[in-house]
Each structure stands twice: as C-alpha cells, then as structure tokens.
Amino acid sequence: MNSILGTNFLKVPEDFISKRPPLDKRTFVSSEVEKLILRVKSVIKDKELAWMFENCYPNTLDTTVDYEVIDGRPDTFIITGDIDAMWLRDSTAQVWPYMPLVQKDAELKNLIIGLINRQVKCVLLDPYANAFYKDLTKVSKWNDDMPKSKAGVHERKWEIDSLCYTVRLAHGYFNLTDDSSIFDDNWDKAMKLIVKTFRAEQRKDGTSPYTFIRKTSRMTDAPIFEGTGRPIKYTGLICSMFRPSDDATLYPYLIPSNLFAMVSLRQLAKIYSEVLKDNEFAKECNDFAIEIENAVNTYAISEHLDFGKIYAYEVDGFGNQVFMDDANVPSLMSLAYLNDKFQNEPIYKNTRAFLISEDNPYYLKGEAAEGQGSPHTGKEKIWPMGIILRALTSNNKEEIKKCLKMLKSTHADTGFMHEAFHKDDPSAYTRDWFAWANTLFGELIIKVHSEYPELL
Template sequence: MKRRNFLVQSSLFTAGALAMPQNIVAASQDKFISKRPSLADRKFVSEEVENVIKKVKLVIRDEEIAWLFENCFPNTLDTTIDYEIIDGNPDTFVITGDIDAMWLRDSTAQVWPYMSLISKDEKLKNLVKGLINRQVKCVLLDSYANAFYKDKTKISHWKSDQTQMLPGIHERKWEIDSLCYVVRLANEYYQITKDDSIFDEDWDNAMRLIVKTFKTEQRKNNESDYYFSRSTTSVIDSPPFGGTGRPVKANGLICSMFRPSDDSTMYPYLIPSNIFALLSLNQLSIIYRNVLDENEFATICEEMSEEVDVAVKKYAISEHLNYGEIYAYEVDGFGNKLFMDDANVPSLMSLAYLGAHKLTDDIYKNTRKFLLSENNPYFLKGEFAEGQGSPHTGKNKIWPMGIILRAMTSTDNEEIIKCLKMLKGTHAGTGFMHEGFNKDNPKEYGRDWFAWANTLFGELILKIYKENRSLLALKF
C-alpha cells in the first residue's frame, strides 16, 4: 500500500452517516462512543496519559471535540507501539499507522505530545528511551533512509527503487528532517529527565554520522553519491537527473532530495528543513560541550549551525510585493526561489512550533500571512474548510495537520476557534484525523489510520488546555 494514497470512498460509510445533512459532516450525539481499541487490544497503556484524557475531557464543553480528543490523543500508544527489552535495553518500534514501517520523523512526532508526562510515568519514559535506541540503530544502518522495518532482514516492497538499498530499510528518501527528529527526541528526553545514559557509544556514532551526512549534503565539492530513482508516473516521487536532483550553487545550505511529505524537492535547498537542521546542530553542540565534554565536536556542530543560519538569511529571505520580507520554501543558490508551503512538519508554518521563531518575529508573521493567503498556491478554500494542502495529495485536498498547526501557531482566539470548528466538521464522522480531505467533500479523504495527525490533534487540545482553557468551555 502506498504510504499516503489510501483513499476512503463514501461507500465505506454507514447508512447513518450517509443520512446526515450534506452541509454537516459530524457524528451525531448518539455516535460519541469511544473508537479506541479495547483495553486488552491496546499496544501500550500509560496511566498518566489516561489521567490526562479524563482531566482534559472534564473541561471540554463540546461533546464532539471531547470525543475526538479521547480517540486521537492516545492513538499512537493504542495502535502503533512495539515495545520490548533487547540486550538489556528498552527498544521501541513505532509504525506510522496504516503501513507496517517506522519513519524517523513520524515516530518522534507521534510520541512528542507525551513528552511532558515521562517524568511522572516510568513506563512511558522507557518507551521514549527505547525509541531513541531504535532510531540510533536505524541511523547507523543508513543515515539517508527515511523509513525502516523492525526486521533487519526484510526487503522493501519498493522493487523499482534505484538506490543503495539495504535489508531492513522500507524507503530510502533523503530528507534532512528525518535526522533532525532523531536529535530533537534525544535532546528533549535529556532536558526533561537528565538521564545521560542514552548518550552511549552507539548514540555518539549515530550523531557523528548525522553531522557527516549534513556536511556531505552541503555538496561543496560535489562529494555526495546519493541518488534515488523510482519507476513511477508521479513526477514528484523521484528527483530528476538520475535521482540526483536539480543543480545547486553551494552556499552552506544542506541539500534535501525530498520534503517531509516524501515528495521530491523542486530546488534542493529546502528552507524549513535547513532551519530545523541548524536547531538540531545547536542542540548537539550544547550536549557535546556541556554533558559529554567533547568540545572539538561541539565546535564543529556549532560552526555548521551558524553557517546554515547565515546562508538561510542570505539566500532564503525575499521582499514580497504584499507581505514584506518572507521566507521562500525552496531555493537553489542561483537565485531561483519557490514560494509555497507543504502542510507538514517541518514547514514554514511550523517554524514557531519547532522553536525557530517567536510568534511575534516579523519575518515569521509576514511569512505566515503569505501562507494563509491566495498567493500561496497550496492554501485551499472550499465549502467545508480552508487550509494548507500539499502537492502530495493534489490540488483539492486540505490537510488537517495544516489546520492544526495554524491553530497551534495562532495568538488569535477567533482563529483558533475557526480551526477547531473546521477540524470538527471535516473528520467525516470517523472520530479521527486524516492525511487530507477534499475541500468540498470531507467524505473523500486519504488515510483512515494516520497516527501522527491523530496525536497532533491531541497535542493541540492539550496546548489549549494548558494555555487558553476558557476556549474549551465553548460549544463549537
């Protein structure tokens, strides 16, 4: 099954759902029955997560929003976790949902909303520690791959892929953010727990390989031997020129052949991912200097972070006719720039969510205004919703993830309420988030089991609960 191409047709809906008014796509009051697996069938149970669900639901006035939160927030734990002890250490494999493989990006994002609870729940703490261990194994297997199998002997079903594929790898699409998420998880785990046992020899080797890969993909001397070519009818499923990507003019930025959507880049310098990388390099420099007392490598990370930062400011910021200085989405170093965004993380919209910008920073505010305007070709408006889409899902599908990130990066209560109303009105009665839905018909959606989107919705509600609780007392 293709990762992001599982289309659910209206024929799959129950007669009750089909009988709903055409201008309202929501579960009726008598349908708010938990969609979670039975307790015996859940993959992992955290008492702290269960306590949070009960506590937050008590203050949510809107029954449907409360139902969505109960279904979505624990979805990663309920359905995607494979946890065990291997060689005396915790090991956690996290599938993305409807595909039996683990993405480095998705797995970190899927457990991220639980991070604030790990100091209170030893089981949950070990789950995250196990995921760090598993991600290290993946990076050491191949730092260019984006998705892996738990079984290291398994051969990928992508038989037509022309690349240096190894057993145990599901897909080998080079995406900067895959490695950034590995750093992000380890850093956050340590900041919360101060457990430095994760920084073992394998972790150290993996981090040095990550930095080496970043340096190679700066392509200052055309030293990269990465290529990826797939037999496909989709022009965005494989980079051009034999899978090596379009030409770039070396300037300190890091090439990424693919976006977080797993689509190939148009111009290889993907700006949100480069900004994510400079954050990750800075985090590594602090860990190596302050925790591991490895000043030489810390300096290497710090200098590369500064180099990428300077290049981003020089090559990725342009004066827009209507919005002032904004970020381009992709550039090539020759002066060519692509202005759009992709409803994923990292994205330009998500820069404040990732911590790269404050919500009040002018460059971020200007960019955000552009992203939510008709000048962004992938900001879509339809009968049921408006929001960011992605070339990955065509010209008519809005991503719930984009709506969620819009709400998470907003300081406007009315905008947040608008986003919640759209999320409530477009889940097609399923009780879960999806990858994308038709802007004029939410019953036409992709991926009915997308754990990251589900858990991210839970993260949004939890953020509102902590920072703006009065909004949850409203009926949407």
C-alpha cells in the same frame, strides 16, 4: 452543554462511543496518559471535541507501538499507522505529545528511551533512509528502487528532517529528565554520522554519494536527472532530495528543513558542550549552525510585494526561489512549533501571513474548510495537520477557534484526523489510520485546554 464553537455540529452525546481498541488490544498503555485523557475530557463542554480528543490523543500508543527489551535495553519500534514501517520523522512526532508525562510514568519513560535507541540503530544502518522495518527479512514494496536498499530499510528517500527528528527526540527527552544515560557510544556515533551526512549534502564540490531512482508514474516520487536533482550553486545550505511529504524537492535547498537542521545542530552543540564535554565537536556543530543561518539570510529571504520580507520554501543558490508551503512538518508554518524563537520573529510573522493568503498556491479554500495542502495529495485536498499547525502557532483566540471549528466539521464522522480531505467534501479523504495527525490533534486540544479553555 454548548461552547462558543456553536451547536450546529453537536450530536446526541450517546452517539459518541469511544473508537479506541479494547484495553487488551492496545499496543501500549500509559497510566498518566489515561489520567490526562480523563482530566481534559471532563472539562471539554463540546461533546464532539471531547470524543475526538479521546479517540485521537492516545492513537499512537493504542495502535502503533512494538516495545520490548533487547540485550537488556529498551527498544521501541513505532509504525506510522496504515503503513507497516517506522519513519524517523513520524515516530518522534507521534510520541512528542506524551513527552511532558515521562517523569510521572516509568513505563512511558522507557518507551521513549527505547525509541531513542531504535532510532540510533536506524541512523547507523543508513543515514540517508527515511523509513525502516524491524524485521530485517521483510521485503519492501520499493525493492526495485536504485540503488538497492539495505535489509531493514523500507525506503531510502534523503530528507534532512529525518535526522533532525532523531536529535529532537533525544534533546527533548534529556531536557525533561536530565537523564544522560541515553548518550552512549552508539548515540555518539549516530550523532557524528548525522553531522557528517549534513556536511556531505552541502555538496561543496558539487557531488554527493546519494542518488535515488524509482520506477513510477508519480513524477514527485524521485529527483530528476537520474536521481541527482536539479543543479545547485554552493551556498552553505544542505541539500534535501525530498520534502517531509516524501515528495521530491523542486530545488534542493529546502529552507524549513535547513532551519530545522540549524536548530538541531545548536541542540547538539549544547549537549556536547555541557554534558559530554566534547568541546571540539560542540564547536563544529555551532559553527555549522551559524553557516546555515547566514546562508538562509543571504539566499532564502526576499521582499514580497504585499507581505514584506518572507522566507522562500526552496532555493537553488542561483537566485531561483519557490514561494509556497507544504502542510508536513517541518514547514515554514511549523517553524514556531519546532522552536519558539521564531514566534515573534518579523520574517516568520510576515511569512505566516503569506502562507494563509491566496498568494500561497497551496493554501486552499473550499466549501468545507480552508487550509494548507500539499503537492503530495494534489491541488484540491487540505491537510488537517496544516490546520492543526496553524492553531498551534497562533496566539490569536479567534484564529484558534476557527481552526477548531474546521477540524471538528471535517473528520467525516470518523472521530479521527486524516492525511488530507477534499476542500469541498470531507468524506473524500486519504488515510484512515494516520497516527501522527491524530496525536498532534490531541496535542492541540491539550494546549487549548491549558491556554484558552473557554474555546472548548
């Protein structure tokens, strides 16, 4: 009954009653997901971890999916959880842990196709928007944002990663299935609009069609200078007015998001070269990726006194750099999760060491746990997602064990992950229903089950 996590946190097994909705209340059911839950749960010796896994891993399917067939095509709308809107970022991340099962489950496969189709609609509606409604008549709580959003847009915060996640989903699906039917005319239009938007946000002439103003007391909710952001010097990098946390950037060149764009552009180059036989666009994408990589190497790597060469989090091209990280993905920590080429890269390894040190202003240590936080939730809250990503990017069994212990001891007896919790008091947390964090925790448990089953 015991595991090497110890017995201090274990409860009587009878206490661990599933918190999943009744079968008839679930928004989507995958037979292969259910089989995987049973298979993994049956070999987890730690009953509390088994219970958390059962609650968390299927949470996206259980609670957030609106699937139907529209005009003969699958269409999947996935809300983020307690906010009734779909983020391009969150929706991809929410289904990502189910992707390895698509070849075994035709209904799950259609769900992913439907999400690809829905994301294409969203990009074509507004490539600068980060979150959308399915109901075009629904009025956003941010209806006073300027300029006013189009019908169907929940929020129009320009974040590079939103478009990257759209590429990631389609590329990941194709790699698993070899199904090129998703690359239709609308998908092609959306991908070319993505690259066009990236190009515009390089701001070669110092201008951009994008501004964002919000009436708010929250200073991180909009860029300064009438919604245009701080000055930048052209570098070849792409400007992002917001981080994946939906907070405004300090300096517009957000490095983890630019590196994500580099990866996405190379994925597009491969698809257009090998599948769609559009060599001209493939070359444009590949050249763009090289341009970003060269700019990162020139403007975003510095020698740290204690850690050697590391990546900055944000830069402006004038020489100003921010050294920190944010628990949201893409982050500097998550680079090896988004693309395993970073795993053994010396600069990434140095950066990772910096990120889990006291030199990172958003690495917090408290009585309850230690881990990455985010300016989005203040100076005292740790993000479970940050702890999960630390474990997912680690090859060190003791480090993974430590992360599991912290995740297990900070869910505040809810059986679910949250957005953030106070470093000294896990019961002081934000967001009861955050499907991305829940599903990501499930992905971690599956990975540990595969690679280090003795930790469970």
